[in-house]
Amino acid sequence: xxxxxxxxxxxxxxxxxxxxxxxxxxxxxxxxxxxxxxxxxxxxxxxxxxxxxxxxxxxxxxxxxxxxxxxxxxxxxxxxxxxxxxxxxxxxxxxxxxxxxxxxxxxxxxxxxxxxxxxxxxxxxxxxxxxxxxxxxxxxxxxxxxxxxxxxxxxxxxxxxxxxxxxxxxxxxxxxxxxxxxxxxxxxxxxxxxxxxxxxxxxxx
Amino acid sequence: xxxxxxxxxxxxxxxxxxxxxxxxxxxxxxxxxxxxxxxxxxxxxxxxxxxxxxxxxxxxxxxxxxxxxxxxxxxxxxxxxxxxxxxxxxxxxxxxxxxxxxxxxxxxxxxxxxxxxxxxxxxxxxxxxxxxxxxxxxxxxxxxxxxxxxxxxxxxxxxxxxxxxxx
Numbered sequence: 001x002x003x004x005x006x007x008x009x010x011x012x013x014x015x016x017x018x019x020x021x022x023x024x025x026x027x028x029x030x031x032x033x034x035x036x037x038x039x040x041x042x043x044x045x046x047x048x049x050x051x052x053x054x055x056x057x058x059x060x061x062x063x064x065x066x067x068x069x070x071x072x073x074x075x076x077x078x079x080x081x082x083x084x085x086x087x088x089x090x091x092x093x094x095x096x097x098x099x100x101x102x103x104x105x106x107x108x109x110x111x112x113x114x115x116x117x118x119x120x121x122x123x124x125x126x127x128x129x130x131x132x133x134x135x136x137x138x139x140x141x142x143x144x145x146x147x148x149x150x151x152x153x154x155x156x157x158x159x160x161x162x163x164x165x166x167x168x169x170x171x172x173x174x175x176x177x178x179x180x181x182x183x184x185x186x187x188x189x190x191x192x193x194x195x196x197x198x199x200x201x202x203x204x205x
Numbered sequence: 206x207x208x209x210x211x212x213x214x215x216x217x218x219x220x221x222x223x224x225x226x227x228x229x230x231x232x233x234x235x236x237x238x239x240x241x242x243x244x245x246x247x248x249x250x251x252x253x254x255x256x257x258x259x260x261x262x263x264x265x266x267x268x269x270x271x272x273x274x275x276x277x278x279x280x281x282x283x284x285x286x287x288x289x290x291x292x293x294x295x296x297x298x299x300x301x302x303x304x305x306x307x308x309x310x311x312x313x314x315x316x317x318x319x320x321x322x323x324x325x326x327x328x329x330x331x332x333x334x335x336x337x338x339x340x341x342x343x344x345x346x347x348x349x350x351x352x353x354x355x356x357x358x359x360x361x362x363x364x365x366x367x368x369x370x371x372x
Contacts, residue, residue, distance in 0.1 A: 166283070167283045182315070182317065187282065187317060188316075188320060188321060189321070
């Protein structure tokens with residue numbers, strides 16, 4: 001996070017823009033410090049991409065970390081911009097992490113400090129369960145439902161965990177998983193059949 | 206040929222010719238636009254292409270007042286029951302245009318969630334290929350629908366529906 005890299009990336013920005021970006025990165029460092037104090041060795045990984053920090057933790061630490069990021073008066077990450085589910089089945093992670101299949105990435109934003117932060121939770125295929133952040137950020141409601149619907153990661157403590165995008169009688173499993181065939185398992189050819197049958201029955205009456 | 210002199214003030218014809226002539230020149234389209242084809246459909250209705258020349262400019266956003274359905278864009282599985290229900294709400298006689306590659310065959314959306322062609326569950330009269338088709342293609346399709354309409358028998362519509370259902 002040297003000044004050179006900042007100015008390279010933001011060479012088209014005004015001086016104010018560069019200053020804002022520097023402040024953003026400082027807040028990210030603060031947030032990382034806060035998490036390191038709170039969790040210590042339980043942090044699995046700290047990744048830096050062009051100065052932006054992504055902290056990887058396990059599902060057990062998520063609630064504490066989220067609560068700290070939200071309520072810390074120096075950070076105030078009051079906005080959960082997005083939740084993304086990732087299938088990491090084709091990734092290699094360190095042995096010490098255990099058997100990792102899915103990740104859930106939380107992108108946070110602080111209006112007060114104008115800063116971003118990313119938190120990543122990794123879970124195994126056998127137990128794809130992540131604590132729900134609904135009670136910390138209500139915006140997590142539908143986004144967690146989306147991840148649950150398409151990827152099959154379930155969120156413990158979510159008040160209303162049901163499908164969001166797929167229809168209720170969808171027969172397949174979780175179509176965003178990498179091992180799910182792109183063309184589906186025949187559901188796209190069957191979706192219109194109930195309608196057709198129903199119409200035929202009504203006509204024969 | 207000199208026949209007119211003996212006819213007087215009347216003209217013999219088939220009823221279907223008169224009725225179909227009225228129908229073909231006053232088609233009321235129902236736009237079922239789900240994707241970018243819907244934008245091309247808007248262009249086709251605008252004054253540059255002027256669908257009013259063919260009497261088909263009176264869009265109705267309720268299926269109960271329309272007799273020509275434009276399926277413009279891809280149809281996901283989730284939308285299939287809604288599309289079929291909308292079609293069934295339309296009063297007879299009714300015609301369907303499948304606009305664009307996605308509506309015709311699924312197109313590039315060869316995935317689990319998109320129906321591979323609306324002709325699986327709707328009796329399509331005219332297919333318009335293209336991604337998306339230009340407004341001129343829509344005008345051509347409308348003229349082809351008019352050809353379909355003018356050739357139709359008055360007792361045929363119910364049969365057509367039943368025939369499609371039993372396939």
